[in-house]
Amino acid sequence: MTTAQPLSTDPFLPGPRVRVAGSATGPLAGLAFAVKDLIDVADTPTGGGNPDWPRVYPTPTRHAGVVQTLLDAGASIVGKTVTDEVSLGILGENAHDGTPLNPAAPDRVPGGSSSGSASAVAAGACDFALGTDTGGSVRVPASYCGLYGIRPTHGRIDFAGICVQAPSSDTCGWFARDAATFARVGEVLFGQAVPDHLPRTLLVAADALGFADAAVQEALAPQIDRLAALVGNRRDVTLAPQGLSVWQRAQRVLQSSEAWQTFEPWLDACNPRLAFSVARSLIQGSMMTDAERSAASLMRIEARARLARLLPPGTILCLPTTPFPAPLRGLPLDALHPLRERIACLTSHGGLTGVPQVNLPGARVDGAPVGLSILGARGTDLDLIRLAVALEG
Amino acid sequence: MTTAQPLSTDPFLPGPRVRVAGSATGPLAGLAFAVKDLIDVADTPTGGGNPDWPRVYPTPTRHAGVVQTLLDAGASIVGKTVTDEVSLGILGENAHDGTPLNPAAPDRVPGGSSSGSASAVAAGACDFALGTDTGGSVRVPASYCGLYGIRPTHGRIDFAGICVQAPSSDTCGWFARDAATFARVGEVLFGQAVPDHLPRTLLVAADALGFADAAVQEALAPQIDRLAALVGNRRDVTLAPQGLSVWQRAQRVLQSSEAWQTFEPWLDACNPRLAFSVARSLIQGSMMTDAERSAASLMRIEARARLARLLPPGTILCLPTTPFPAPLRGLPLDALHPLRERIACLTSHGGLTGVPQVNLPGARVDGAPVGLSILGARGTDLDLIRLAVALEG
Incomplete structure (x- = not known):
């Protein structure tokens, strides 16, 4: 008999934790980080938050560019984290994988789509974590879980090896609990030191x-x-x-139209299982x-x-x-x-x-x-x- | 790691088979039948072909009227069968439960939404099986699997204890391999003998x-x-x-509008996981x-x-x-x-x-x-x- 499963509150994906050791030396040596499951870690399927996404997304043979940079700088991967389905969601409730705990407010959602990454950092399970932000997917969970979080300048952080949603808006960012760690990651990923001066x-x-x-x-x-x-x-x-x-409406038109272009071939080929809300958002993009x-x-x-x-x-x-x-x-x-x-x-x-x-x-x-x-x-x-x-x- | 499961071709639901013995005597004594998983069997969850349907549909305490009539007439239940999600589908491909084998044409779909019932009868796993037909869900799998199948006069067979889709079109019918068995079930469910005369x-x-x-x-x-x-x-x-x-378009407007009315409270309350095609069909009804x-x-x-x-x-x-x-x-x-x-x-x-x-x-x-x-x-x-x-x- 088919019945609904009780859903997990774990920020990490079920099954054995993916672990990749970083370089022994480097500016991030000793830091542990987690990776949103839209971002490639070599030889690990990228789940995309949907049970039918791996049917069209082959297991990557290389790390995403941003992951490789962090490993080279000495940080180590301690797990891949739950995401809203194919990045479409802002609250962090995934109908397949569950809703990661918001450690700062356990009766509330963590925010999404980078829900597991925010949850893992807020719980102290890693020092920082990678997310993506197209319409708010780093900023909102950072706000809800009480974390530093950045949506970088569009196009400034390499998006190679990351699942696309709406290319003209997609960015890759990160979360940390303290400003010092947050800044160390920024210096590595932007390849520049934090400046001395403050805005005026x-x-x-x-x-x-x-x-x-x-x-x-x-x-x-x-x-x-x-x-x-x-x-x-x-x-x-x-x-x-x-x-x-008015700005919100414009962004919704552009983002959802691009998302429809991105996902339509998958929908046609696989007829994937989706939460109703996610299917509805895709269909709104088609219209x-x-x-x-x-x-x-x-x-x-x-x-x-x-x-x-x-x-x-x-x-x-x-x-x-x-x-x-x-x-x-x-x-x-x-x-x-x-x-x-x-x-x-x-x-x-x-x-x-x-x-x-x-x-x-x-x-x-x-x-x-x-x-x-x-x-x-x-x-x-x-x-x-x-x-x-x-x-x- | 989340990955797609290989899908089943079994006409019956996974897990232990539901079995209920019928009366020792009666016009259907000795016959074995299967029940589409939209139709209540007492003390067994009605799955509706969707993992999130049982969240709103409590486990029934009584048999559907039609099931009780068949048990009283001596037929015994030998299993519940796979259905298209909440009866929305005509081909018999269920993204959660798989596509039951079409024993008459193994490389082809069985037709739906009464897919498992047609498959089980065609495979000889039972003598007859119950289905439902709103827009073709008995007639199409009967055609595709090479079976006798009936969509009865609307309103003539008791629909109590059966999941509603579009009440002004919903009916409950059945499949059989041979005309004699097909007729025996009809005499019980209609409460009349098959007439002697033929149409002219x-x-x-x-x-x-x-x-x-x-x-x-x-x-x-x-x-x-x-x-x-x-x-x-x-x-x-x-x-x-x-x-x-033109008739097709009219029926689609009426049926899908009623289906939206039926399922909207469930969609709002549970945000269920649905195949994209099923979500799209529901949303078209809403429009x-x-x-x-x-x-x-x-x-x-x-x-x-x-x-x-x-x-x-x-x-x-x-x-x-x-x-x-x-x-x-x-x-x-x-x-x-x-x-x-x-x-x-x-x-x-x-x-x-x-x-x-x-x-x-x-x-x-x-x-x-x-x-x-x-x-x-x-x-x-x-x-x-x-x-x-x-x-x-």
């Missing part, structure tokens, strides 16, 4: 702050004050003059019209121009990473859908414009973490990391 | 025959001739003056407009009037059950979709009008079975069975 101007995205729950605005206020004190100048601005929801895509592409140009204008050298912007802390585990779909849409209103600028963003932990609402984000112009990833170190120190 | 007029649905592959038309011709010889008069008619494809439903309801009235006019007492109509024999197993979705649509053009009259239909085995194309169907006015189920017995005898 802090913009507060008033529209984004006002979009978050009042409790989140209140919880983040002291952190924003400390940031402003470090940076010097502070100014309130509007991030999205056209509307955060976007040329007119919608064209309008969304123009809005992307406007959004990029807006960020370029707001963020001259030495200026960074802060906003709440998520409008509320992690929702409870196991909510029904009709309750989750409006929550997902609201979250996307605070994350869509990333995929739309490609600028880097770092989540800073520390604040809590009702005992659950909620993150403050800083973002800068393209290429300022290490400046953001520098500020994270300064704020913690 | 045979209508041949020229539009439906012309819609089938040329090889099917050729293969069915001798059987139609034998039917005509038994009945006496023969006349060519048009079944659907508005078009078979039907009031204008489409209104037009389809009017077309249903026209179709019912057409059948009432064509089928006065003593008249039956014949048509190919399916436009071609069973497709090969494992075809990709983009190849299957047009095949499903063509099949539905020859089955939609059933759900639309509620008349009874019997599949007669015997013909083959390229070595694979393909069935001839006879249908009559509402309530003439036993007249159709009588003709099946006469044709075999």
